[in-house]
Amino acid sequence: MSRRKLYEGKGKILYEGPDPGTIIQHFKDDATAFNGKKHAVIQGKGVLNNRISEFIFVCLEEIGIPTHFIKTLNMREQLVKACEIIPVEMVIRNVTAGSMSERFGVEEGMLLPRPLIEFYLKSDKLNDPMITEEHVLSFDWALVEELDEMKRVALRVNDFLSGLFLAAGIKLVDMKLEFGRVYDEEGNLYILLADEISPDCCRLWDIETGEKLDKDRFRRDLGSLEEGYREVARRLGVLEDNVTEESAFLKKLEERRNQPTAPQSEKAEAAKKKGVKKPAGKASPGKKPEKE
Ligand SMILES: Nc1ncnc2c1ncn2[C@@H]1O[C@H](COP(=O)(O)OP(=O)(O)OP(=O)(O)O)[C@@H](O)[C@H]1O
Ligand SMILES: [Mg+2]
Numbered sequence: 001m002s003r004r005k006l007y008e009g010k011g012k013i014l015y016e017g018p019d020p021g022t023i024i025q026h027f028k029d030d031a032t033a034f035n036g037k038k039h040a041v042i043q044g045k046g047v048l049n050n051r052i053s054e055f056i057f058v059c060l061e062e063i064g065i066p067t068h069f070i071k072t073l074n075m076r077e078q079l080v081k082a083c084e085i086i087p088v089e090m091v092i093r094n095v096t097a098g099s100m101s102e103r104f105g106v107e108e109g110m111l112l113p114r115p116l117i118e119f120y121l122k123s124d125k126l127n128d129p130m131i132t133e134e135h136v137l138s139f140d141w142a143l144v145e146e147l148d149e150m151k152r153v154a155l156r157v158n159d160f161l162s163g164l165f166l167a168a169g170i171k172l173v174d175m176k177l178e179f180g181r182v183y184d185e186e187g188n189l190y191i192l193l194a195d196e197i198s199p200d201c202c203r204l205w206d207i208e209t210g211e212k213l214d215k216d217r218f219r220r221d222l223g224s225l226e227e228g229y230r231e232v233a234r235r236l237g238v239l240e241d242n243v244t245e246e247s248a249f250l251k252k253l254e255e256r257r258n259q260p261t262a263p264q265s266e267k268a269e270a271a272k273k274k275g276v277k278k279p280a281g282k283a284s285p286g287k288k289p290e291k292e
Contacts, residue, residue, distance in 0.1 A: 003015045003024070004016040010030060010032040010036055011027065011030060011031075011032070011049070011196075012025055012026060012027055012028060012196070013025075013026040014026070017079055017080075017082065018079075021081060021082050021182075022070065022079055022081060022082060023079075023080050024073065024077050024078070024079055024080075025050075025077065025078050025079075025196070026046075026076055027046035027047070027049045027053075027076050027077070027196075028045075028046050029041050029042055029043055029044065029045045029046045030042075030045075031045060031200075031215070031218050031225060033218055033219040034219070035127055035128070036124070038219070040218070042218070042225050042226050043226065044226050044229075044230075045200075045225065045226060045229060046076045047075045047076055048198075048199075048229040049196060049198040049199070049200055050075065050077065050078060051072075051075075051233060051239070052198045052199065052229070052232060052233050052236065052238055053078070053196040053197055053198045054072050054078055055236055055237075055238045056164075056197045056198075057193070057197065057265075058265065060157060060193065061263060061265045062263065063156075063160060065153060065156065065157060065193060066190060066191070066192040066193065067192055067193040067265075068080040068081045068082075068083055068180060068192050068194040068195075069265055070265055070266075071265065071266050074246060074249065074250060074253075075246055075249050080194070081182055081192065082182070083180025083181060083194055084180055084181050084182070085122070085179075085180045085194060085195075086141060086142050086178070086179045086180060086181065086191075087122040087123070087141050088119050088120070088121065088122060088131070088136055088141050088142060088150075088179075089121075089122050089128065089176050089177070090117060090119060090150060090151075090154050090176070090177045090178075090179070091118040091119075091120065091174060091175070091176050091177075092116070092117055092118075092154050092155070092158045092174060092175055092177065093115065093116045093117075093118065093173070094111070094112060094115055094162060094171075094172060094173060094174065095108075095109060095110065095111055095112065095171065095203075095205075096108055096109065096110040096112065097173050097174060097203050098203065098216070100118075103130075115155060115158050115159075117151060117155075118130060119132065119133065119135070119136060121135070121141075122178070133147060146179075146181065146191055150177075150179050150191060153179070153191070153193060154177055157177065157193065157197075158172070158175070161175070161197070161202075164236075165204065166207070168232075168235035169206060169207045169208065169235060170204050170205065170206060170207060170213065170232065170235060171204070171205045171206075171207050172202060172203075172204060173202075173203035173204065174202065174203045175197065175201060175202040175203070176201040176202075177193060177195075177201075178193075178194050178195035179191050179192065179193060179194060180192055180194040198229075199213060199214040199215060199228065199229045199232050200214075200215050201215075203216065204232055211228075212228065213228040213229070213231050213232050214228060214229075
């Protein structure tokens with residue numbers, strides 16, 4: 001089956017989806033760091049990220065956070081809602097680490113008194129420079145209502161995921177989130193969580209030992225990246241089905257979809273196929289202002 005490639009990034013490929021307004025996200029095995037300067041192919045990384053990100057997005061949908069996730073298609077791919085990505089990466093930090101420690105000369109591992117939100121411009125060419133909310137508004141990268149909604153959702157995601165990871169013996173040190181805008185059936189514009197949430201874009205430390213289970217293993221040559229990601233997936237219960245073959249995976253997926261406890265997003269998808277209208281009620285910053 002040939003399908004149109006829309007974009008190839010460092011970690012994923014986007015293909016045109018089967019229905020208008022949908023996109024297929026394909027998770028690659030490529031690992032990159034320092035804006036692509038360091039690169040390697042890590043067998044199995046794409047599969048682990050696909051499954052971890054699916055698990056997290058389904059949990060977030062369950063607590064009412066609008067996300068782009070529709071359903072998993074196979075071991076490496078998921079169907080998502082196409083959206084207009086807001087060109088701002090939001091980083092939420094609970095503990096000092098990485099570029100923050102370097103920038104402000106603070107040691108890594110200090111618990112922050114409250115979650116700290118940073119903004120970066122999504123631009124590989126400019127090396128994703130740090131920006132402020134004022135830049136976001138001045139350059140019209142997002143409306144003030146959108147920015148408020150993004151911050152509200154980011155803090156909620158952070159609280160929820162901090163607890164989820166804590167229960168798995170993992171400290172959520174920081175994470176990067178991306179948001180997009182999309183229209184609902186009534187023509188209202190709303191903000192949803194897009195891209196991925198995986199050890200590629202979170203810092204995850206073992207609570208007991210402090211061992212790094214995320215991409216810093218690759219950035220800092222701390223050992224097998226795949227092992228760290230696998231450990232995160234195992235602790236979240238994502239690998240409980242013990243499936244490593246594509247055909248067995250697809251069979252399990254079908255079984256899961258037919259269960260009465262199937263995730264909301266998949267239920268909505270099934271309902272849509274049967275022609276049932278999804279109830280409204282997504283958080284909405286309002287109608288898109290008319291362009292002059
Ligand atoms: N639902 C969506 N609709 C449209 N684009 C999306 C959606 N979800 C994610 N994207 C975009 O798809 C791309 C995914 O590719 P990848 O993560 O490999 O990019 P990247 O090389 O990391 O570059 P970037 O710095 O732009 O994220 C990202 O640019 C991301 O913003
Ligand atoms: Mg990316």
